[in-house]
Amino acid sequence: MRVKQSVTSALNACLPIGPSPDFVTEKQVKSVSCSKCSELFYSDASIIEDTTQSLCQDIDKFDSMSNNCQSCMKTLNHIQRNKRPHKCSICNKAFSLTSELKIHRRTHVREKPFICSVCEKAFAKRTTLKRHQRIHTGEKPFKCAVCSKGFASLLNLHEHQIIHKGEKLHKCSVCNKAFALLSVLIMHQRLHTGEKPFTCSVCHKAFAQRKTLKTHECVHTEEHPYKCYVCSKSFVRSSGLKIHQKIRTGEKPHKCPVCHQAFVFPSGLKMHQIIHTGEKPYQCSVCNKTFARLANLHGHKRTHTGEKPFKCSLCPKAFTQSNHLKKHQRTHNGEKPHKCSGCSKAFEFLSDLNRHQRLHTGEKPYECSTCNKVFASSSALNSHKKIHTRPHKCCVCKRAFAFLSEIETHQKIHTGEKRFDCSVCRKAFTHKAALNNHQRIHTLQVFCVSEGLHSQNNVK
Structure with missing residues (x-):
């Protein structure tokens, strides 16, 4: 019984x-x-x-x-x-x-009985919840026997181990590029076919990858599922949390062999090295402008389409790129989380702090490959390089200029346009600098007249 x-x-x-x-x-x-x-x-x-x-x-x-x-x-x-x-x-x-x-x-x-105690995200399986909780704790219990790299799930470890075997059995029939995993090949083939099977239920925007859709959906829900267990700061992407956690520790193991600048992730180093090589592999199909980063190309393309998917929740302003929205949002809350240890000056972005700290250290890591002149920022180097290349040419006289503003000013010579009027004598000028020089004549006349009157009064 x-x-x-x-x-x-x-x-x-x-x-x-x-x-x-x-x-x-x-x-x-x-x-x-x-x-x-x-x-x-x-x-x-x-x-x-x-x-x-x-x-x-x-x-x-x-x-x-x-x-x-x-x-x-x-x-x-x-x-x-x-x-x-x-x-x-x-x-x-x-x-x-x-x-x-x-x-x-x-x-x-659609029953999801297992709820995360940190971010309250729900799951259908207990095992899925346990795997998710490792995002918050940073636990990586599955170690690779070859390189000791840790992983949050056994599946990720198995996928990683294929890298050591060097086997790339799955080949793309279009470009012959080979991949270790079939799933990666399938995602790659969508670049050729343009297939985007994952659609947002709110705005119907389509995506090639499911994880990209999930990240996009956070724009509508304003959800930040990835939370730092130390300071409770939350992020839309797991990569954002990883970057944040390494910034807290100050760990930067990846160094550039040219300028010795250190980076948190190898991807950051790889993107940085393009500055030294000058490589810009990503080209716009509309205007042929080239970019060093794929994300910059995607953001640029929206200038042609007029699309501004990143909307501010506090005001009607919208942006083409998510980092532009983040920068804008700090105008509302006044947040400046990055402080200089030298002078306690605070900045909205880490890149601004790094650039500022070079004022204290005198470091100039960006070198021109033509004349070997060095600069404190990549933007200053890129601006300087135009002096050598002079990419902007006048269509009338073929004269070349380094900057767009210079050619715009020069072309007024050919068009005869004179936008700058003197408020005293109504004489018109092509350049504002010429107007400023001209206006000194009037101020000098006024000064001379006032001085002459003053002298006559003294004589009397």
Whole structure:
């Protein structure tokens, strides 16, 4: 009787909880005895009768201690997984265990009983919650035996280990580029096909990757799911949290061999090295302008389309790039989180702080490859390089200029345009500098007149 009760309670534990018992059909459970120790274990009676009889001709040959059949050494779990007796009444998908069906059922009813205590995000599976919580704790329990790199999930470790094997079995049929993982090849092929299967339910914008869609959806929900467990600052992307955590520790292990500037991530170093090489591999298909970074190209393309997807929640202003929105939002809250250790001056962005600190150190890491002149910022170097290249040419006289403002001023000579009028004599000038020089004539006349009157008064 005690055995029968334990079987019933075990069954009840596996059955789904809820008002819809039709999701699972209860199976008859049968006890099987081990011939060596007489220990009982339980399984689906139909599996025992169908499988064990044909394999061993005797249901008395299963060892409960190892769960192995003494004749064929097949486990009950293996036998049961080949059989899938538990079917979902909605989609007819079959499962080996009632517990698997119970978890699957949640996909239909959208039940998510497991809630993260940090960010309150909900999950259908306990294992998914545990994996998610590692984002907050930073725990990476799965270590690579070759390079000791840590990973939050076993799947990520398996994917990483393929890198060490050097195998790239999956080739793109268009460009012959090879990949270690089939999933990466599928994502890559969407660059050629233009396929974007993941659509936002709010604004119907389409994306090539699911993770890109999830990040985009945070724009609508204003959700910041990735929180720092030290300072509670939250981020839209996990990469943002990783960068933040390394900034807190001050760790910058990746150094540039040219200028010795250090970076938190290898990707940051890679992007930085383009400054030294001058490489700009990303070209706009509309105006042929080239960019060092793909993100900059995407932001630039919106200047042609007029798209401004990043909207401020406090005012009607919208922006083409997310970093422009972040910069703008600080005008509302006045936040300046980055402080200089030398003079305590505060800045909105880390890049501004780094540039400012070079005033104290005198560091000039950016060198011109033509004349070897050095600069404190990449923008100053890029501006200087135009002196050598003079990219802006006059279409009338073919004269070349370093800056766009210079050619715009020069072209007024050909057009005869004189926008700058003197407020005293109404004489017009092409350049503002010429107007300023002219106005000194009037101020000098006034000064001379006033001085002359003053002298006459003294004579009297």
